Amino acid sequence: MTGSYRGFAPRPANLPLARGTVDFTDEAGVAAITALIRDAELPPVVETAAEPFTGITTDGHPVPGLFTVCDENAPNTAAFVAAQAYLSSLDEAQRDAAALPVDAAEWRLWINAFLTFGEHGLLLQELRDEQRAAALAVIEASLSAEGFAQAREAMRLNGALGEFVGGYHDTLTEYCYWFTIFGEPSADGPWGWQLQGHHLDLHCFLLGGQQVLTPKFVGVEFHGDRLFTGHRSRARELMASLRPGQRDRALLYGSMLAADLPPELAGTVDGRHRAGAGRDNLVLPYEGLAGDQLGPGQRELLLSLAEVFIADLAEGPRAHRRAQIERHLDQTHLAWIGTWDEDAPFYYRLHSPVFLAEYDNHPGVFLDNPEPEPFHVHTIVRTPNGGDYGKSLLRQHYAAHHH
Numbered sequence: 406m407t408g409s410y411r412g413f414a415p416r417p418a419n420l421p422l423a424r425g426t427v428d429f430t431d432e433a434g435v436a437a438i439t440a441l442i443r444d445a446e447l448p449p450v451v452e453t454a455a456e457p458f459t460g461i462t463t464d465g466h467p468v469p470g471l472f473t474v475c476d477e478n479a480p481n482t483a484a485f486v487a488a489q490a491y492l493s494s495l496d497e498a499q500r501d502a503a504a505l506p507v508d509a510a511e512w513r514l515w516i517n518a519f520l521t522f523g524e525h526g527l528l529l530q531e532l533r534d535e536q537r538a539a540a541l542a543v544i545e546a547s548l549s550a551e552g553f554a555q556a557r558e559a560m561r562l563n564g565a566l567g568e569f570v571g572g573y574h575d576t577l578t579e580y581c582y583w584f585t586i587f588g589e590p591s592a593d594g595p596w597g598w599q600l601q602g603h604h605l606d607l608h609c610f611l612l613g614g615q616q617v618l619t620p621k622f623v624g625v626e627f628h629g630d631r632l633f634t635g636h637r638s639r640a641r642e643l644m645a646s647l648r649p650g651q652r653d654r655a656l657l658y659g660s661m662l663a664a665d666l667p668p669e670l671a672g673t674v675d676g677r678h679r680a681g682a683g684r685d686n687l688v689l690p691y692e693g694l695a696g697d698q699l700g701p702g703q704r705e706l707l708l709s710l711a712e713v714f715i716a717d718l719a720e721g722p723r724a725h726r727r728a729q730i731e732r733h734l735d736q737t738h739l740a741w742i743g744t745w746d747e748d749a750p751f752y753y754r755l756h757s758p759v760f761l762a763e764y765d766n767h768p769g770v771f772l773d774n775p776e777p778e779p780f781h782v783h784t785i786v787r788t789p790n791g792g793d794y795g796k797s798l799l800r801q802h803y804a805a806h807h808h
Contacts, residue, residue, distance in 0.1 A: 410569065450516050450522060453683045454683075454685070458686070460789060460790050460791035461686070463689060464688065465688050471797075472759075472790075472798060472801075474801050477725040479611060484547040485591060488596075491536070492504065505585060507589075507595050508799065511525045516601070540584045547609045552718065556605060559604055562625045562632070563603055563605070565627075566771060576603050577771070582605060586598050595611070604622075604626070608620055616722040617798065618722075619788045621717075621787075622681065622682070624784060626772060630782070633764070635713045636710075639713055643709075644745040652694075655739045657742050661766065673768070676766075676767045677763075680761055691738045692756075694738065695737070695738050704734060708727075708731055711755055711762065714784070714786050730757065730760045733758050736757045736758055737755055739753065750777035752766065757789075761785075762784070766778060766783075
């Protein structure tokens with residue numbers, strides 16, 4: 406790829422940021438820009454990971470009884486076999502780095518930007534081809550076909566972005582992602598894995614026939630409107646179905662322009678996102694239009710939109726998750742920023758006691774578009790009230806089996 410993308414070019418050698426301009430054409434410049442971004446607005450991942458885990462709540466207190474250990478017919482056996490094959494492909498030194506305890510703090514060390522903590526796990530691009538294929542096989546065995554295809558396309562587009570801008574080979578490559586196994590892979594015991602890097606952070610927890618696939622961050626800086634077609638079309642259909650009074654309740658701000666938004670909703674890293682990296686214990690009150698204020702057809706559109714965000718779950722867990730979301734549809738709140746025109750950038754959030762999903766369009770980081778564009782997409786999915794990382798299920802498992 407050369408030239409421009411939809412009228413926008415790679416950022417020039419001097420990248421403007423919140424507190425000035427730095428030259429990143431040499432190693433000193435790279436160090437300076439990394440420090441600048443870290444100081445300016447990278448989230449406090451290390452600090453928050455050291456806090457006791459509560460989960461995302463509306464008031465600081467998790468709602469009890471939302472999640473129970475049960476059989477969802479998750480693909481644990483296939484994932485377990487794939488994980489064993491992956492670990493067997495590694496040498497002793499690699500195996501020591503590849504796996505951590507199931508309750509390790511490193512679950513919570515992830516970020517969609519420059520790392521502010523030491524790496525853990527193994528870097529896919531440093532593995533031999535057969536080892537990397539074995540690692541990807543673990544991920545493929547754990548996800549739906551659609552979910553695995555989306556993850557691989559996000560990785561390929563990350564590499565394509567690096568080729569387009571002509572640099573950042575420590576970040577913008579297809580396989581610059583750290584893969585970690587947590588716990589001892591088992592057909593019935595608790596274990597999981599994490600894949601984390603630029604524009605892709607996946608967490609999969611497995612316990613017998615049960616699966617949790619949050620926190621999840623998937624994004625791209627170009628072709629986002631192609632990769633996230635359903636996220637856009639179903640959201641716009643839902644907004645178009647609302648009556649004026651309903652729309653007024655859903656709309657937080659009518660513009661995506663930085664000048665029209667408060668500073669906390671116009672940052673370079675998080676944008677309008679609230680539940681990204683370092684926000685595991687976020688207190689986020691409900692905002693927007695609640696599901697109990699919708700008519701039957703509108704409620705179906707709301708549920709259909711939520712389904713887009715859980716399409717990467719395997720069939721059994723996806724059906725279980727859909728039913729869980731549907732049971733709390735009255736309490737599911739839609740919050741929107743921007744317009745809902747076909748080619749417009751926008752942000753929206755779905756938030757209930759058991760489900761939190763965000764879609765956001767961003768300005769350029771490696772491209773020079775100064776305001777959000779539909780092709781730069783960030784999506785985040787969380788399980789509020791202690792469900793992320795399978796924490797609630799693991800706690801119940803320990804209570805039942807360990808004294």
